[in-house]
Amino acid sequence: MIRLLPSHRLLDRVLRVLFPAVLFLWLNGCASVSYYGQLASGQLQLLRAREPVSTVISDPASDATLRAHLRQSQKARDFASQHLHLPDNQSYRLYADIGRPYVVWNVFVTPEFSLSAQNYCFPIAGCVAYRGYYNQSAARGEAALQRLQGMDVSVGGVEAYSTLGWFNDPIMNSMLGWGDERLATLIFHELAHQRCYVKDDTEFNESFSTFVEQEGTRQWRTARGLPPASKVQEQQREQFVRLVMDTRTRLEKLYALPLAPEPMRQRKAAEFERMRSDYRTLRDSLWAGNKRFDAWINAPMNNARLLPFGLYDQWVPAFAELFKRSGGDWTTFYAAVERLGRLPIEQRKAALKALAAPEKTGG
Structure with a gap:
């Protein structure tokens, strides 16, 4: 049974009805209905899977290792807002088990003789240098189509992404595979996107968030009395x-x-x-x-x-x-x-x- 805070439950009810329709209206008929349909359904599935981290931690039926990771995650989450001055909201105070190792698979495409990425434009995020799929097979299918057109293609799994503050982003099981410090760095990185984001400039946004992740992790280690990373x-x-x-x-x-x-x-x-x-x-x-x-x-x-x-x-x-x-x-x-x-x-x-x-x- 999914246990959500009342505000999240209400949001999900509204989004179940409105989000796909609104998304398609924003597209003005310029994009593939099937592609944006999987984006809408994938995001809604993620929102429905959320539950408060505090609920998972307090539930004795929850996996003990998961509870330990989530306890540590909330210390990093507090540090992010209190010391790194990143947004203080419900993002990463929720948990979602999405049942797969990555939340999305990104497809990167360039011409054969160019390092300029093929950009894709979205209503909220603006233009970015990749296309995301919630299903790995769909990502591989898109990659195969691009290769048939003579393009250079790469497919990579993504542990987490930010909705830029539009929704309360959860910690996902895909973020837990590399230990507590890696989880903290992901939280710092994704919250940085909420703190500052420039439409149509992927290099700026990702480099900024990578710096916040790296410097934030250094300060996080110092705050816990740990030596600097190797x-x-x-x-x-x-x-x-x-x-x-x-x-x-x-x-x-x-x-x-x-x-x-x-x-x-x-x-x-x-x-x-x-x-x-x-x-x-x-x-x-x-x-x-x-x-x-x-x-x-x-x-x-x-x-x-x-x-x-x-x-x-x-x-x-x-x-x-x-x-x-x-x-x-x-x-x-x-x-x-x-x-x-x-x-x-x-x-x-x-x-x-x-x-x-x-x-x-x-x-």
Whole structure:
């Protein structure tokens, strides 16, 4: 039996009737009814599955491990609002078991010779660089159709997403697989989307939330009297991200050349092989053979697989510099982020590049 707070029960009753109709009206007939139908039904299923975390914790019939995770999650949730100044609402004070390992599967698409994502536009979120499916088979079907059109495609499972404060987002079973600290970072990341979100700029939004997640986690560990996370692990990830970003830069230069398709295809493949070779050198010379990224690097490679690195990591150094200039004060930092978000997109990117420059030069 689903146990919801009265406000959530009322909201679900209203949304069951109105949400699909309103969503289709917003689309103005421009999109596939079947695709947006699965979005509406998937979101409604998620809303109906919610129950208060406090109810799950107090229920002796609940799994003991689940109850322990949820207790820890609420400490992180309190920290997010009280210390990181993230929204204080009912998001992540609810729990939903969705019965699958990921809440959605995102499909990333690029042309064969471009790193520009194929964007998809939605009424609430604006334009984003991926398309989400609540069913893995549907995501794979879309990926197959895109490949038939000659596009580069990547499909990735997503543990959590934000409705940007439109609904009270729950902790889901998909968020619990990597331990309490990973759960805390997801809460910080998704609440950051509620705190600041700029329509039609995925790189800005994801890099901002990634920075809040990383800095928030550092402060969360300090608040609990824990030592900083392993510097070795952090440095390895930074080096790996830089390796991928350098590959992106080389590919962008390659795709700007006036080459015929077959020579372009050969040079593209050579760049991916160079990335793998550089990775092996990095792994064996500096990481003592640590194979943590082997599975990713050795999988079939294309442009779309590189997209998340550009989206989630590109402007993290810029936001780190902005946080430093804000004196480490979250309220001042968010105000500065909001000012950036109000700039026209070209001015915004120029400002982010200027902020990132000290990070790149070590100054």
